[in-house]
Amino acid sequence: MFKVVVIGASGLLGRALVDELARQADWQVVATAFSRPAPNTVALDIRDAQAVEQFVEREAPDALVIAAAERRPDVCEHDPALARALNVDAVRTLAAAANRRGAWTLSISTDYVFNGTHPPYRHDSTPAPLNAYGHSKLDGERALTATTDLGCVLRLPLLYGPIVSWAESAVTSLVPAIAASASSNGRSAVMDAWAIRYPTFTPDVALVIRQMLERHAHGETIRGIVQWSGDEPMTKYEIAVRLAEALQLDANLTPQSTPTDATPRPHNCHLASSQLEALGIGRRTPFDTAIRQVLAAFPWRGETAA
Numbered sequence: 281m282f283k284v285v286v287i288g289a290s291g292l293l294g295r296a297l298v299d300e301l302a303r304q305a306d307w308q309v310v311a312t313a314f315s316r317p318a319p320n321t322v323a324l325d326i327r328d329a330q331a332v333e334q335f336v337e338r339e340a341p342d343a344l345v346i347a348a349a350e351r352r353p354d355v356c357e358h359d360p361a362l363a364r365a366l367n368v369d370a371v372r373t374l375a376a377a378a379n380r381r382g383a384w385t386l387s388i389s390t391d392y393v394f395n396g397t398h399p400p401y402r403h404d405s406t407p408a409p410l411n412a413y414g415h416s417k418l419d420g421e422r423a424l425t426a427t428t429d430l431g432c433v434l435r436l437p438l439l440y441g442p443i444v445s446w447a448e449s450a451v452t453s454l455v456p457a458i459a460a461s462a463s464s465n466g467r468s469a470v471m472d473a474w475a476i477r478y479p480t481f482t483p484d485v486a487l488v489i490r491q492m493l494e495r496h497a498h499g500e501t502i503r504g505i506v507q508w509s510g511d512e513p514m515t516k517y518e519i520a521v522r523l524a525e526a527l528q529l530d531a532n533l534t535p536q537s538t539p540t541d542a543t544p545r546p547h548n549c550h551l552a553s554s555q556l557e558a559l560g561i562g563r564r565t566p567f568d569t570a571i572r573q574v575l576a577a578f579p580w581r582g583e584t585a586a
């Protein structure tokens with residue numbers, strides 16, 4: 281029996297990952313959550329080092345995937361201590377505990393470790409984060425590699441997938457404004473047309489992680505830093521146009537060609553995925569197909585708030 285612990289199983293990526301791993305007949309999956317515990321999850325605050333050590337010692341997994349994080353750039357900017365506790369210190373504690381048990385740790389990181397001026401970025405391109413979130417995730421990558429030889433960092437770009445609220449993904453968070461702009465007295469919704477993103481479907485990432493776990497189970501462990509990305513470049517304005525089409529809304533959208541974010545964000549951090557592709561790992565569901573699946577499972581009902 282191959283045993284995998286998923287830390288942060290209640291999140292956008294964690295849920296997709298648990299769905300994927302649950303389909304593996306001879307694997308045992310132990311899932312943790314924090315503020316959103318479910319009957320099939322273990323409650324764990326990863327800031328509590330003692331609780332983490334006891335949990336990993338008790339479960340004795342073969343592999344541990346860290347999908348828990350503080351990933352909202354504005355929250356990280358205003359609460360760098362929280363960002364550090366989750367994105368750096370907890371990664372170190374988890375990786376050290378896993379290493380003591382001989383378990384492989386896979387930690388999720390972000391394209392925001394780069395400044396976005398010279399894409400595409402390889403796994404060994406020089407990081408230069410622009411904001412507190414990117415800094416904390418880069419420090420988390422370094423904490424992982426300094427703590428265990430049996431570890432791997434998987435960098436990902438903007439994620440979307442099955443949601444439990446519109447705000448959960450930066451892709452679906454556009455829906456309420458798109459819908460408001462389509463109402464009879466709706467004002468135009470201004471959408472960023474400057475930053476280029478590569479929206480990546482969480483079930484595709486879950487498959488990538490499952491394939492990486494399979495390699496570990498077969499003694500072909502992947503170490504160091506790897507990257508995975510969707511291959512359709514889009515600005516938020518272009519994402520909004522595609523969402524409006526999928527929702528069959530006559531939206532009134534205005535492209536905004538200069539950045540207006542309070543927190544600095546990179547222009548284009550396209551991540552090269554060639555290492556994983558060379559191993560035959562990965563799948564890319566076309567955006568228009570994937571977003572229709574997401575919207576079918578979580579239909580727009582004219583909510584007033586995101």
Ligand SMILES: NC(=O)c1ccc[n+]([C@@H]2O[C@H](COP(=O)([O-])OP(=O)(O)OC[C@H]3O[C@@H](n4cnc5c(N)ncnc54)[C@H](OP(=O)(O)O)[C@@H]3O)[C@@H](O)[C@H]2O)c1
Nearest residue numbers: 288290291292293313314315316325326348349351437439
């Ligand atoms: N979302 C994106 O667009 C994106 C892009 C690139 C990289 N990433 C990276 O991908 C990973 C997954 O992101 P996501 O979007 O799935 O995040 P998410 O939806 O915000 O989920 C965060 C997870 O962390 C858990 N968590 C929060 N505080 C915790 C604590 N103190 N102790 C234990 N668990 C805690 C949450 O549990 P509760 O909900 O139960 O509190 C939740 O399961 C992160 O490493 C993120 O940096 C995300």
